[in-house]
Amino acid sequence: MPDNNNTGEEQSPDPDREQIPLMQRVLDNPFLLLVLGIAMPTVLYIIWGIIEITQIPIAD
Amino acid sequence: MSKLFDYRTCPTTGLRVDRAAEKLIKANAVAAVVFLAIGGFFGLTVALTRWPAVHFLPADWFYLALTAHGFDVLLVWIIFFEMAVLYFASAILLNSRLAGPKWAWAGFALMLSGALITNVVVLQGQSSVMFTSYVPMMAEPPFYLGIILFAVGALIGCGVFFGTLVIAKREKTYEGSIPLVTFGALTAAIIAVFTIASGAIILIPTFLWSIGLVGHIDPLVYKTIWWAMGHSSQQINVAAHVAVWYAIAAMVFGAKPLSEKVSRMAFLMYILFLQLASAHHMLVEPGISSEWKIFNTSYAMYLAVLGSMVHGMTVPGSIEAAQRARGLTKGMFEWLRKAPWGNPAFAGMFMSLVFFGFIGGISGVVMGTEQINLIMHNTLYVPGHFHGTVVAGTTLAFMAITYILVPLIFRRELVMKKVARWQPYVFGIGVAGISIFMMGAGTLGVARRHWDMTFADAVLPFDYPSAAYLMMGLNGIFAIMAALGGVMYVVVVVGSVFFGKKLAEDEKPEYPEVPPESAAVSHYGSAETLKIPGTAFLVGIFFVAFVLYYFVNWKYLSEIWPLS
Numbered sequence: 001m002p003d004n005n006n007t008g009e010e011q012s013p014d015p016d017r018e019q020i021p022l023m024q025r026v027l028d029n030p031f032l033l034l035v036l037g038i039a040m041p042t043v044l045y046i047i048w049g050i051i052e053i054t055q056i057p058i059a060d
Numbered sequence: 061m062s063k064l065f066d067y068r069t070c071p072t073t074g075l076r077v078d079r080a081a082e083k084l085i086k087a088n089a090v091a092a093v094v095f096l097a098i099g100g101f102f103g104l105t106v107a108l109t110r111w112p113a114v115h116f117l118p119a120d121w122f123y124l125a126l127t128a129h130g131f132d133v134l135l136v137w138i139i140f141f142e143m144a145v146l147y148f149a150s151a152i153l154l155n156s157r158l159a160g161p162k163w164a165w166a167g168f169a170l171m172l173s174g175a176l177i178t179n180v181v182v183l184q185g186q187s188s189v190m191f192t193s194y195v196p197m198m199a200e201p202p203f204y205l206g207i208i209l210f211a212v213g214a215l216i217g218c219g220v221f222f223g224t225l226v227i228a229k230r231e232k233t234y235e236g237s238i239p240l241v242t243f244g245a246l247t248a249a250i251i252a253v254f255t256i257a258s259g260a261i262i263l264i265p266t267f268l269w270s271i272g273l274v275g276h277i278d279p280l281v282y283k284t285i286w287w288a289m290g291h292s293s294q295q296i297n298v299a300a301h302v303a304v305w306y307a308i309a310a311m312v313f314g315a316k317p318l319s320e321k322v323s324r325m326a327f328l329m330y331i332l333f334l335q336l337a338s339a340h341h342m343l344v345e346p347g348i349s350s351e352w353k354i355f356n357t358s359y360a361m362y363l364a365v366l367g368s369m370v371h372g373m374t375v376p377g378s379i380e381a382a383q384r385a386r387g388l389t390k391g392m393f394e395w396l397r398k399a400p401w402g403n404p405a406f407a408g409m410f411m412s413l414v415f416f417g418f419i420g421g422i423s424g425v426v427m428g429t430e431q432i433n434l435i436m437h438n439t440l441y442v443p444g445h446f447h448g449t450v451v452a453g454t455t456l457a458f459m460a461i462t463y464i465l466v467p468l469i470f471r472r473e474l475v476m477k478k479v480a481r482w483q484p485y486v487f488g489i490g491v492a493g494i495s496i497f498m499m500g501a502g503t504l505g506v507a508r509r510h511w512d513m514t515f516a517d518a519v520l521p522f523d524y525p526s527a528a529y530l531m532m533g534l535n536g537i538f539a540i541m542a543a544l545g546g547v548m549y550v551v552v553v554v555g556s557v558f559f560g561k562k563l564a565e566d567e568k569p570e571y572p573e574v575p576p577e578s579a580a581v582s583h584y585g586s587a588e589t590l591k592i593p594g595t596a597f598l599v600g601i602f603f604v605a606f607v608l609y610y611f612v613n614w615k616y617l618s619e620i621w622p623l624s
Contacts, residue, residue, distance in 0.1 A: 027243070030222060033247075033250055033331055037247075037254060037331040038250070038254045040332050041254055041288065042254070044355070044360065045356055046285060050281060052349055053278070053280050053284065053348065
């Protein structure tokens with residue numbers, strides 16, 4: 001179990017931290033994933049779909 | 061800060077169990093099982109009615125039962141259980157306290173109230189609009205209100221899950237990335253937020269329409285947005301049950317995913333593309349372009365299918381790797397032959413994986429192809445498909461993990477262990493039969509949601525092929541078998557929760573066996589091997605079945621729709 005106590009000590013930047021690949025940083029960010037997971041279907045399914053429906057001519 | 065919360069240490073896994081989270085997991089799981097029993101009962105009555113020789117219910121009761129069945133099992137059972145999974149995968153697996161337990165209880169109360177309200181109003185008989193409640197059919201206002209309350213409660217549950225992720229990260233209760241099972245639950249929670257938002261967008265105006273405050277709801281707009289909720293709600297299930305597969309593989313075998321990165325990328329495919337499969341319900345709508353249909357159901361959906369195929373290989377692959385590491389290396393399948401088939405958690409999980417892939421997965425791709433969708437659109441093939449995904453896949457996986465959670469979370473020994481051992485087989489084979497025979501009848505043209513396939517009182521008579529009647533009879537027989545499996549599950553779970561031997565704080569359950577290596581479920585890490593010849597062979601069989609079935613349907617289309 002990692003130590004949960006934050007001692008507040010000044011720590012030098014962890015060199016490993018710099019090397020975390022971009023994709024892993026994306027996958028480690030739940031809120032970025034949340035935005036992506038809502039934006040994709042909202043744009044590609046709902047908004048695009050509603051635009052298609054609104055372009056259907058109204059019958060006389 | 062993190063040491064201030066009330067927790068116990070699990071003697072089996074060594075995990076810290078936040079007691080607040082534990083109570084919420086129990087409450088959600090109990091509610092889920094109660095609604096599974098109610099919805100399952102209605103499902104049996106529907107199947108017996110669609111069995112032409114039995115034709116159990118009159119028409120009005122049939123549509124009432126179908127509405128209640130759809131709502132209770134497609135939404136209520138599944139989402140209550142998923143709330144339990146979210147709390148387990150966040151607070152328990154991350155060794156964290158749960159964020160806002162009071163909010164979680166408020167969410168639970170809303171979900172329970174909403175589920176009860178909608179059930180009562182459906183049973184009153186004036187809201188037999190089926191789960192989809194397509195406008196201009198109008199249900200009683202409380203029907204929509206109940207679903208909205210249920211959805212708001214579930215949204216609060218998702219918020220608690222995200223809050224717990226924040227707390228766990230801030231309080232450093234885990235190192236590095238979150239465990240894969242938690243990542244799977246995160247995927248489910250993300251899809252849930254989109255699902256619930258879509259439901260709010262369409263059901264709130266529909267509720268206002270039902271009380272006279274809104275004059276008109278466009279049926280095509282309703283159908284489009286409703287399916288963003290209706291189909292995506294089943295994608296929450298897919299993400300959640302895949303997470304459960306990984307959890308069971310880890311807890312029964314100590315299995316690690318073959319590659320964390322690959323499995324996470326597969327979940328990312330779900331996050332980005334899985335909800336777009338909703339469009340397959342719109343494939344015969346004339347007002348929407350083929351570009352929209354084909355992009356959503358083919359190009360995008362295939363990326364999500366790629367994710368499923370990755371999980372379909374890596375879950376059994378991780379089990380094979382763990383078994384081979386234990387010395388079960390003879391031939392291709394010693395690891396599988398000597399797997400604990402008497403452990404209902406493993407048996408249920410493995411059958412869930414196989415049935416989800418072969419029945420629900422392949423048929424989903426076939427239905428998502430615009431051209432061959434024409435063969436079976438709105439036929440019984442559609443419920444055949446989703447009984448393969450949601451029941452044989454999700455429900456069986458959720459049942460399987462219950463056999464681990466009852467001893468570990470409820471702290472009770474399982475009762476009737478022999479019944480528990482057989483239950484996944486009875487339920488799984490029953491549901492597989494339901495799915496296959498409904499898909500068979502659908503391929504022969506039998507309409508879904510129809511009370512009488514003989515069209516006895518129709519002005520223009522129509523006869524389905526006699527094979528379709530055989531299919532519906534077999535569907536009824538397998539529905540009885542599945543119902544028996546469902547009763548066995550409820551009896552074992554309820555019996556264990558109320559009458560099982562109480563386990564002391566430091567006592568390990570005897571059955572099913574959960575080894576000390578089960579702690580792998582809460583750690584990041586890969587098996588980092590590809591020596592999985594048995595899994596590779598099984599995947600090969602899957603691909604052959606996939607290709608053959610896909611092209612058989614194209615051949616069938618060419619026969620019923622000659623173009624020359």
